[in-house]
Amino acid sequence: MSRPARGSESYRAVLALPHARLLFATATLARLSYGLLSLPLLLAVRDGTGSYAVAGTAAGLFGLTAAVLGPYRSRLVERRRTALPVLTALYGTLLGCLAAGSAAGMSAWLAVTLAVLAGVFPPPVGPLMRTRWGRLARDEAQRQSALSLDAVTESSVFAVGPVLGGLLIAASSASLALAGATALAVAGFAAFAAVLGATAPETAAKTVPAPAPTGVRARLGPPAGAGFVPLLVAVLGSGCALALAEVGVVAARGAAVAGPLMALCAVGGAASGLAYGRVQWRMAPHRRLLTLGALAAACYALPAAASALPAVAIGLLLAGACSDTLQITAYLQVDLLIAAGSRTEASAWINTANNFGSALGSAAAGLLVSRYGPAPVFAAATAVPAATTALAALLRTRRAAATATA
Numbered sequence: 001m002s003r004p005a006r007g008s009e010s011y012r013a014v015l016a017l018p019h020a021r022l023l024f025a026t027a028t029l030a031r032l033s034y035g036l037l038s039l040p041l042l043l044a045v046r047d048g049t050g051s052y053a054v055a056g057t058a059a060g061l062f063g064l065t066a067a068v069l070g071p072y073r074s075r076l077v078e079r080r081r082t083a084l085p086v087l088t089a090l091y092g093t094l095l096g097c098l099a100a101g102s103a104a105g106m107s108a109w110l111a112v113t114l115a116v117l118a119g120v121f122p123p124p125v126g127p128l129m130r131t132r133w134g135r136l137a138r139d140e141a142q143r144q145s146a147l148s149l150d151a152v153t154e155s156s157v158f159a160v161g162p163v164l165g166g167l168l169i170a171a172s173s174a175s176l177a178l179a180g181a182t183a184l185a186v187a188g189f190a191a192f193a194a195v196l197g198a199t200a201p202e203t204a205a206k207t208v209p210a211p212a213p214t215g216v217r218a219r220l221g222p223p224a225g226a227g228f229v230p231l232l233v234a235v236l237g238s239g240c241a242l243a244l245a246e247v248g249v250v251a252a253r254g255a256a257v258a259g260p261l262m263a264l265c266a267v268g269g270a271a272s273g274l275a276y277g278r279v280q281w282r283m284a285p286h287r288r289l290l291t292l293g294a295l296a297a298a299c300y301a302l303p304a305a306a307s308a309l310p311a312v313a314i315g316l317l318l319a320g321a322c323s324d325t326l327q328i329t330a331y332l333q334v335d336l337l338i339a340a341g342s343r344t345e346a347s348a349w350i351n352t353a354n355n356f357g358s359a360l361g362s363a364a365a366g367l368l369v370s371r372y373g374p375a376p377v378f379a380a381a382t383a384v385p386a387a388t389t390a391l392a393a394l395l396r397t398r399r400a401a402a403t404a405t406a
Contacts, residue, residue: 010145010278017136017146022195024153027129030188031154034122035161036168036181041098043174045111048102058115065119067355071222074124074348078131078341084193087123092186094118099182103175123189126154127347128196134335134343141280144332148277151328152270159266222349225337226399227286230392231330234293235350236357237388238326241300241381243361245316248377251369252307261316268317269324276325285336286396289329293389296322297382304378327354 015021041062046055076083098114133150137143168177222228242265250258281288299322302315330350338346361384365377 010142011149011274014133014137014142014146014149017138017142019195020136020146023129023132023192024150026188026192026195027125027150028153028157030123030125030185030192031157032161032164033181033185033188034125035158036165036184037095037161037178039162039165040169040174040177040181041115043169044099044102044178045115047174048104048106049108049111051108054108054111058112061112062115062119063355064359065116066122067352067359069120070122070124070127070352071345071348073122074127075342075345077124077128078344081197084123084128084196085190087121088186088189088193091118091121091123091189092182094121095182095185096179099175099178102178103173123193124344124348125189125192126150126351127344128192130331130334130347131344132196143335144281144328145277147331148273148328151324151331152273155266155269155273155324159263223338223342223346225339225346227333227396228337228346228349230395230399231286231289231333231337232349232353233388233395234289234385234392235327235330235353236360237293237385237392238296238323239354239357240361240364240388241296241357241385242319242323243358244365244377244381244384245300245303245319247362247365247369248374248381249312249316251365251377252374253309253312257309261313264313265316265320265323268320272321273324273328276328285329285333289326289333290389290393292322292326292329293385293392296326297384297386297389300378300381300385304382 015024038059042055042059045058046052049055073087077087094114094117098111098118101110101114129150130147133146134143137146165177165181168180172180222232245265246258246262249261253261283291296319299315299319302318303312305311327350331347334343334346334350361381364380368374368376368380
């Protein structure tokens with residue numbers, strides 16, 4: 001199925017590509033602002049309005065708006081690159097107003113309105129970076145290494161961000177921490193946009209031929225591409241299962257034990273992502289995606305069948321590995337399935353599918369725990385990726401059969 005990649009410098013070779021180090025550094029800085037934002041935003045609105053309910057609503061609507069509109073921001077930036085600094089300015093201004101209002105005190109409706117509006121404008125750094133990796137990479141193996149490094153870095157930044165946010169709040173205040181996150185966002189996005197503009201797309205290697213668009217493009221749907229919808233279904237199931245497991249662990253074990261267990265999940269994801277990028281795979285990417293979905297279901301089945309702490313720890317470690325490598329595999333398929341000019345948006349659709357699945361999983365886990373306790377949650381986490389993987393395989397088979405008979 002696979003064998004180790006030759007040589008030991010694939011990641012160094014990726015970072016040696018033209019403009020790669022500056023792009024990678026500025027993209028990481030911009031992403032850090034996203035990871036840093038969640039806790040200061042929640043607590044700043046709580047301090048400014050005096051209500052956790054308002055703070056939770058504002059933070060939730062901010063995240064929902066950012067996730068749902070992510071593909072459309074990516075489409076806009078892909079078509080009009082000049083939109084990137086405009087998004088940066090609007091995003092920074094609205095978050096700055098929210099930080100100032102939180103420090104001075106503000107009404108609930110104003111806090112929620114500013115949070116929702118800020119969620120409309122976050123620049124699509126991740127999708128842009130992944131598209132640029134695809135243009136810079138000289139061959140498929142290098143592209144795999146680049147996307148693996150990128151995915152691991154993004155996951156690590158989002159893991160470290162809340163810790164840094166908490167330290168900033170402890171050292172100053174929530175509103176000042178929010179202002180600091182805003183300043184970091186503006187600086188990171190501006191630097192990334194400057195380096196991105198200096199990179200000439202037309203000189204980059206085109207190692208993957210652009211497929212021709214199929215069918216009429218749905219204005220509100222994902223880009224047309226045979227096999228792209230099954231891919232999104234598999235990613236949605238992966239995100240849903242991980243959220244189910246996270247809530248289930250907290251309900252069953254408490255926050256003190258759940259924290260280290262979910263950290264194990266993140267460690268498994270980071271380690272597997274780095275290893276994944278160094279392997280030459282013989283299995284086709286779409287088969288790899290389905291295999292990882294099935295393996296994820298098996299990983300969640302371990303803590304579902306055995307509630308002992310070691311079984312839960314091993315299951316989550318391996319589930320994290322499957323989840324992160326499944327998402328990397330999804331990113332790898334964008335260049336194979338989607339026509340040039342829509343790949344940044346397609347990458348954002350993968351993020352949206354994962355985030356939407358995570359939201360569904362958290363909501364479903366809450367209902368299950370409130371009615372039946374934590375016991376059924378891991379069973380649900382097992383069933384979801386099994387079902388979505390089977391559905392993705394069925395959709396792909398039907399699409400292949402329809403194409404063959406056309």
